[in-house]
Amino acid sequence: MAKYANAGELRTPVRFVRIDRIRDADGYPTETEVDVLKVCCKWVNAHGSEVFTAMQQQLREPATITVRYSPLINQKLIVYKGSDSDPYEVISIDDVEDRHRWMEIKVQMRTEAK
Secondary structure, eight states: OOOOOOGGGOOEEEEEEEEEEEEOTTSOEEEEEEEEEEEEEEEEEOOTHHHHHHHHTTOSSOEEEEEEOOTTOOTTOEEEETTOOOEEEEEEEEEGGGSSSEEEEEEEEOOOOO
């Protein structure tokens, strides 16, 4: 059975962002965020047995995003949900049945190193 979303389910706006790491004029490393793609998606937080699996894998707030296929989306991007300021990192991407129609993306909350 193919994974897909009805048009009415694509109601959560997300931004896919690339982080460019460069050095400023003084030689200090800086990071700038560049928007790659803004789309609406189906966002499903982990629930049920997925929560326990996520705990075993030490994932932080895992979710599954379903979007229309785009060649611009890759695992190096980070994701912002709506107007939320907390970024999510991409864990895996599945081009559903390799048909270039839908992508199912697993994400988790991104945390800074301590």
